[in-house]
Amino acid sequence: MKTILKHIQGDRAIWAIVAVLAICSFMPVYSASTNLVYVVGTGGSTFGYLLKHMMLLLMGFAIIYGVHKIPYRYFSGGSLLMLPIVIVLLIFTLSQGTTIGGANASRWIRIPFVGIGFQTSTLAGLVLMVYVARYLAKNKEKVISLKESLLTLWLPIAVVLMLILPANFSTTAIIFVMILMLCFVGGYPTKHLGLILGIGVIALVFFILIAKAFPDAMPNRVQTWQSRIENFSDEDGKDAYQVEKAKIAIATGGLVGVGPGKSVQKNFLPQSTSDFIFAIIAEEYGLIGSVFILFIYFLLLFRIFIVVKKTKTIFGSLLVVGVGIPIIFQACINMAVATNLFPVTGQTLPLISSGGTSIWMTCFALGMILSVSASKEETEEDILEDNPLDILHETV
Template sequence: MKAVFQHIKGDKTIWAIVAVLAIFSFMPVYSASTNLVYVVGSGSTLGYLVKHMVLLIMGFAIIYGVHKIPYRYFSGGSVLMLPIVIILLIFTLAQGTTIGGANASRWIRIPFVGIGFQTSTLAGLVLMVYVARYLARNKEKAIVFKESILQLWLPVSLVLLLILPANFSTTAIIFTMILIIAFVGGYPLKYIGFILGAGIIALSFFILIAKAFPDAMPNRVQTWQSRIDSFSSSEGKEAYQVEKAKIAIATGGPIGVGPGKSVQKNFLPQSSSDFIYAIIVEEYGLIGAILIVFIYFLLLFRVFVVLKKTTTIFGTLLVIGVGLPIIFQATINMAVATNLFPVTGQTLPLISSGGTSIWMTCFALGMILSVSASKEETEEDILDDNPLDILHETID
């Protein structure tokens, strides 16, 4: 065991939290996958469990590999990755795919692997690092709004506009997180107000265009509207899911019905992903529900511990940009399951089944651990970092 700890760096508590969430996820995923096996008629429960375990093992490999990289390289890496991400988003939006008979234009299929990849999660991660880079490089300078529009907000708006048609909730989370980073990074508050207003106007314009030309983006605005209507009126497909989730939570009681004994998992269409928290509450009760909330808030606390120890502006903004979305996503997922928020399609990080979400969460955690492991980085090293240097060092 000591030999293992010698090879891992950074905040050991974060490593422990990730391990606890990953190990705990095995039973809920195995239990909830019976819906896919016996109702949808796809695969086997053991097969879904093995797949989930493999994805988590790959996730831990990602964390290990990323946390070994000096975090200054993420700054230049974001510049190199941004055009790649834009191309992937355009390709995803153009071709889309179908998963389980449903339209899933936010996914692309990885060849020879058979796993769907959600490009918007990668785009969000790259965008957070890019924004942190810009703010760190301009921290000591007077922000010129016109220049920042070209250098910062044009790439941000382009990426968000490419994500929006297929995934409104992810767009909203990324945009909110970027505004938070901008505020923390010292971007003028009045300009943040302008950007927020422009975002609202752009969303309104998009909705009007989608309403006027429904064939161009079929079912997207209708989906958003139906989710909001279902949340307020308790009617529709989303309301059915929420109703079953509420029954699962009510059935759980203080200590739950026991691992694997959930009944509502057979009725919840997204029992192993979007609504897995409801299944956890049903099987493990109020105690399990509170424990999960506590673990995520412990992760949030450790993120702030890393923030306190970080010596560079970029490191601080990087940890905020990639760390807070994990907690935000978990909070939204649990709020949806408990009917405190409309259905969004956000998974429970490190617990829900799904490859892209697990991998990108692990990549973000690897970045945080890289920051916490670094003690010799200086602001000059990061600000002088050239994106081309990464290519040169990789080739060498």
């Protein structure tokens, strides 16, 4: 154990929290996978799905370990390198229009030779947050003008978000809200943020009008958004059916739950291993288990604030806020959907839901946070003056 701890750097509490969330995910994923094996009929076995989930988590821990060993100053220049790559990946993803399970899934690409789907919008969100943190830290000592920031800050953000929007409105909205939050924390003029928010709303309305006028260009996307909002207060429809089953599961769980593996509603919830896994946790482990999971996420939020407080550079602090808060925000949205406090969004429960992209990108973000917490004395000048080509040279 001492040998392992010797190689682990950064905030030990965050390492422990990640391990607890991973361990807590095993039984719910194993239990809920019976829906895929026996109801949906995807083949395989429940143990096979558990093994796959465990392998994804092991790869996630490897990502955390590898990323937390990288000095966080490299992430600044790395965001400049990754931004055009992300744009190309989003264009490719949107153009191919992959179909998974008979549904439009133009948010995914298939990784060759591995057979695992990868959601490029999740990577794009992570890169954007680092890019925004770099911009805000670089301009910390001067008054930011709207005209200058439109080209250097908001244009890249707009391009990425417009490429995500046609296939994934909820992810686009979450990324946009998190960017506004980071800009507010980073000292971007509030009056400009109000204008940017207004422009964003107008752009969304314009997009919806275009999609309504040319429905064949983006089939079913706007209708899906509309139905999810309508079903939030309606008792009919697929989303309402899922929420109703989730509410039954939560009510059945009571205080202590029906016991591990004994959920009934997992056989009726189509997304029981991902989007609605919190409902399965509530049914099998009751209010006590649900509150425990909620407590772990808020403990992670607390440790994120601790890291921010201890960080000596503005970029490091903004980086931790930018990649850390979305993890907690996503968890809250997932739980709010399961309890019918929020319309269905398709957001997973970080480190607990099954799914490679969500686990890997969450682990990458946690690795960056741990890199900041493990850093020695860094200067703002060294971080922000990193040349992306120098990063490539040192990596090679």
